[in-house]
Amino acid sequence: MPRAILPLLLLVLLGAADAAWARTLSATITRVATPVATLEGVHVRLDWPEGATQGELQLRAARVDAPDLGYRFRDVDWRCPLRRDGQGGWRCDGQVRQQRGAPLRLALALAPGMAKVDAALSAGGQGQARLAVQYERAAPDLTRIDLVAVPVAWAQALASQAWLAGRLHGGTLDGTVRVHAPRGGPLHVEAPLTLGGVAFDTADGSIAGEGLDARLRIDWRALAGGPHVTVDGALRGGELLFGNAYVALPAHPVAVRVALQGGAEGWTVPTFSASDPGVLEASGRAALAGDGSVRSLDLALHSAAVAVLPERYLSGWLGIAGLTGLTLEGALSVELALRDGALHALALRSVALDVAAPDGRFAFNGLDGELRIVAGGSADSTLGWRDGALGDIAFGPARLPWRSRDGRLALREPVRVALLGGEVALSGVSLALPRDGKGMEMEGAVAVEALDMASLATALGLPAFPGTLSGVIPRMRYAGERLAFDGGLSMRAFDGEVRVSSLAMERPFGVAPTLSADIVLEGLDMQALTGVFDFGSISGRLHGEVLGLRLVDWQATAFDAELHTEKTRGVRQRISQRAVQNISSVGDASFVTSLQGRLLAVFDDFGYRRIGISCRLANGVCAMAGLHPRGAGFAIVEGAGLPRLDIVGYNRNVDWETLVERLAAVGSGDVTPVFD
Structure with a gap:
């Protein structure tokens, strides 16, 4: 028998016994109606051998249905040895089974004249798990159920009435359930409960909980228009997942209250609230469709100390946005309204709010003011900051005047x-x-x-x-x-001049941001450029382009670059001994003849006619080229005058990481000229 149906089965058996015992010790009843459930195909039999001190009681029911609670049983069978208790009453203790279910143990005590009924249900292998029921003829509309370490899975059918997709797995229930079942009136269940280590989920994993502790007071009324439920209490510890929202509850109590009204089109939530003292206050109302989707939502949030929010309540959304590790300081309030899944209104108010992304990606300090968005009509607001930074690039204060019109937000000036x-x-x-x-x-x-x-x-x-x-x-x-x-x-x-065009960024605020651009260089002073990068001295004017540049997480992964000098009137074209050596070390180049190599030891600089080099980066390899082919290689520097010095490259495919390492070594002065 599924454990979730046992509380109802106990109530049904007592009702059936009350209906049949008063008539005969052996009876077949076509249908028994109780305020809780309806039984069909009921057979009660008592075998008491002559002269015996006890008999055997057997109760069978072909069908047991309780639509208000969501329970439906088939082929219920309870057998127990029946004996007198010495005070005019009866006791019976034995196994109860249901189709496809494991047996449980049901102990029943009947006071004289059925004035009082006490029952206790326990499950083998469940430790101290115990469910006890009390029923008194003086109060026929009320049944009391005491729970001690009862597995939450026993409540699966009842929970499915409010949450069809929910599945209860682990944890226990302690407390008292009072079932009011007046004739002609709606079923009413009151249950102050303590939950320990509860686990639940849905089949698609979109909603889940683990290790949840709670003290809750549940009120359930089976009204004609649909069930009405209120839950009031506190949650403590555990983890919750709702779609992209992940919540790690604190060790201290978080007060919660929610009211729900079921109907043909879904659930209405007239009110809900949660209070994590000093961290987050939440309240609102909602309407849910039958499939659980949100038809409408009004939500108000306030945090006077936002530092705890990212870890406790925001980590799921921040992880999706690539902002795990975001830090907050200050105070924040949010009012949100959704209609049919779309934003209807949003008001965000911040006070001295500091926001810092992980790895120093960005920061805004001293955010103050309000930001409002409305789906219809218009609303003005102003939000500003004291200062901030993008990476290591700092920026100053600003006040942004916004206007929202028909769901869109725009700067007013x-x-x-x-x-x-x-x-x-x-x-x-x-x-x-x-x-x-x-x-x-x-x-x-x-x-x-x-x-x-x-x-x-x-x-x-x-x-x-x-x-x-x-x-x-x-x-x-x-x-x-x-x-x-x-x-x-x-x-x-x-x-x-350096010109940048075709500039674009993918995931600028997320994981592995990607930048693409085309860059054109015109007439850069080579002497000033090489002086800054400590490359050695080269005079002249540099031109070129870097097309199809692509940076992933600020590391180059692709480009097609070509750099060359152009003779300019009045500008000398000279290259120093150190620059020659650095070009050779970076590009796996060499001097055309050994005689030219020996000239490095004699002259400080040399004249040149042209310098040109290109690199096409793809798949981590740079395909190198120069001014023109030169034997088995390509010319990088064409000398001019005496002494004439040419530099030729021979390695046409260079590992990009190796090339970057060589450039870094040159910039740090780790390359030492070698004279042949």
């Missing part, structure tokens, strides 16, 4: 933010939060004015070099975790 000694101007920015299966979308324009390149390089861990970054992106768009930019940026650096 342009906003300027101090950044790297210059400014970033945002205009026309608007965004739509996720809805109808789509993620968040955003668009707007960005203007960058005179950002200091030395500060930017330092923040990126590069040698500081002079110059400024300016440009206008007339349109940027974020959708499907991809941030794309129209237009481009131009940077004045090393007395030349």
